[in-house]
Amino acid sequence: MxxxxxxxxxxxxxxxxxxxxxxxxxxxxxxxxxxxxxxxxxxxxxxxxxxxxxxxxxxxxxSDPTTGIESGPFDAIWFSDCLISNELSDRLRGAVSQLENIPDELKDWHPGSNGQVLDLVHPSLYCIVYNRTESSSGSTSLKIDSPEYISFVTSERFCWLPSDFSVDPMDGSVQLISPYINNLHPTRHKALYPIVESVLGAFIPLFERVLSQVNGQDQDLYCDITPGSGRIMTKLSPGTDGKVEVPDNATDEEYEQLEEAAPKVLPEAFEKYKGELEKTIVPYSLRGKTIQCIIKLANIHLTPENAEYKGGSWHVEGMLNENIVASGIYYYEEENMSESRLAFRVTTGAPVYHEQWDFMCSKILYRMSKDSYCCQDLGSIATSANRALAWPNIYQHRVSPFRLVDPTKPGHRKILAVFLIDPSFERIPSATDIPPQQADWIFETLQELCTDPGSLFSRLPVELVDLIAENMPETFMTREEADEYRLELMKERTSFIPVWERDSSFSFNMCEH
Structure with missing residues (x-):
């Protein structure tokens, strides 16, 4: 349906x-x-x-004709093809070009991406490293400790570093509260900051719809249960006398084929729509709140020599440390790329209200059979240029394969992603609490101060300045250290995925206990 x-x-x-x-x-x-x-x-x-x-x-x-927001392939997935104005999109492309137009040796190709994914701003670099990263409050500094509660969905070592934003209570516009966005230099890339604020402001109604529908998803609205029956089940049609001839030596597969072929009565939806969609919306507003968001900018580049993107893996964003409740992506530019789709699936509990033998009903209703994984496909959506998309982070997602349209020319697809931290939970450490950890940012600032006649640093001997640079606090990381931590973080989260799938996508059987 x-x-x-x-x-x-x-x-x-x-x-x-x-x-x-x-x-x-x-x-x-x-x-x-x-x-x-x-x-x-x-x-x-x-x-x-x-x-x-x-x-x-x-x-x-x-749907909202003003913002173009519509419901996607499944509940709580929302999108718009006109959420971001052409003027804002042009400004974004212009400002991002400063991150793109750098020497080749400085470009950050994502590890393991076969030279196809160019990271411009990525949260895995200079992330929070527990027991090393320091939080500053006034004149004191305190190392960030690892979480007290550890499970396979919680990292003992790392956490992405969000920034804090205020949402205007009247018009929903967004303003950065934190002094910086991680991996986006507050001076060198100053032009991007108001653009990120504007894009995030446009995403607020999209995120509100996601959260509003997630709040209302625990209602059973769509299916009539047969009066007087305690179980939803496949029933044989009248005239079959409730019997299907089954050979004594029939295998499970043969029994299933006979059951499939037998005429039957199945649960039905209501004859007509009765407003169930509207009932799944429990309004949730972000206006007047301080929200925490993680920002990511990335490009996918294909060339005639490297002409096909193989697609991604099923995953949710982050781990329990980040408390990411919803993800949003803005596809702001593409050239010479075939259609790509973002597919969704979700883990579920075992279907209830079914008899032990009633595998056919569950197969028809949920496409789940005995011993199958409790994981349902939710459909997919094309990731076309200028499309903004948001969904709850309880849904796994995966990028489908795509390739160059003209294999003789290069092509690219560019995205801005926003990961929203759950505003109903306790806030996590952010760029408001943690100073920039990039050692090269500090060195650049130190050099600027030393050449500024109005700064006291300009009066210091070179030897003393060098001594200061050599004895930076441990919280500052060199690029080499940050790269190494990123690899460790990626390894940890790559290892987490199969364990998470195993423990959350459990198989079910229909035995009653």
């Missing part, structure tokens, strides 16, 4: 077309015709198709 709805809502001008009865009837007929070739777990009844078509008006009401 979600797939059918998203296929329709991916059409151009779908909100206008749903008011045309002729077009709706055409879509209904096409959907019904397609069921003949569908597998049983993919078949939709005419009632289910009717529900999807009548539900479209609800999706239209949730």
């Amino acid at each position: 979600y797939a059918l709805s998203w296929a329709i809502r991916s059409k151009s001008e779908w909100q206008r077309k749903i008011s045309d009865p002729t077009i709706l009837e055409k879509w209904r007929k096409e959907a019904l015709d397609q069921q003949n070739a569908s597998r049983i777990e993919e078949k939709l009844t005419s009632n289910l198709i009717n529900y999807v078509l009548t539900e479209l008006a609800g999706y239209a009401r949730l």
Whole structure:
């Protein structure tokens, strides 16, 4: 049902077309015709198709024509193709060029990316290193300790470093509170700071929709349970006398085939849409709040010699240390790239209200069979240029493969990502608490002070200045140290993914205890 709805809502001008009865009837007929070739777990009844078509008006009401925000392929995924103005997008491209136009030997190609992913601002560099990074408050400094509670989803060693932003209570505009954004020099890259604030301000209504729908997701709204029955189940159709002839020596596979072929009655959705979408929205506002965000800028570059991006791995952003509640990406430029999609899936609990033997109903409703992983695909969305996208960080996501359209020319795709720290949790250490850890920033500042006639540093002997530079506090990291910590962080989080998948995507069986 979600797939059918998203296929329709991916059409151009779908909100206008749903008011045309002729077009709706055409879509209904096409959907019904397609069921003949569908597998049983993919078949939709005419009632289910009717529900999807009548539900479209609800999706239209949730859309915002001013910002272009619409619901995506699944609940709590929201996007817009006009959220960021052309003027702001142009300013972003211009300011980012300063990060791009540097000598080749200084470019930061992401480790393990086959020379395709160029990191411009990445949170894994100069991150918080527990028991080394220092928090400064007035005249005192204190090392940041590792978390007291440790589990496989918590890092004992590292944490990304967010910045604090205030959200205006009236218009939702955003202003940086922290003195800097990690890995974005506050003087050299000063032009980017107000642009990041403006982009983040545009994302506020997108994030609010994500959080509002996540708050309302624990409601059961969509499926009728047969009156008088304590279990949702596949029931044999009238006239079968409740019996299916099964050979005594039938294997599990043969039994499943017989069960699949038998006529049956399945749970149905409501005959028509009754406002269930609106009921999943529990309004949540970020206005008037101080939020913590992690900023990332990256480009993917393909060349005729390196013409295909193989795609990413399934993952959520960060670990429990960061408390990332939602992710947002703005795809602000692409050239000579084939379509790429961002796919989503989510871990679930074992389906409830099913009899032990009723594997067919679970297969049809959830595409889950006995001993399958409790993980559901949620669909995917194209990551086209100028698209802004946000989703809850409980969803795993993965970038699909793509390649050059013209294999004789280079191509690129550029993104700005924002990771929102859960505002309902206790804040984590940020750039407000922790001074910049980049040793080269400090050296540059020291050199500038030494050449400034108005500074007392200009009066110091060269030997004393060198001594100061050689005895910087431990919290400052050289680029070599930061690179090494990044590799350790990546190794830790790469190791975390399979353990997390194993422990959260558990398989289920239908035995009752």
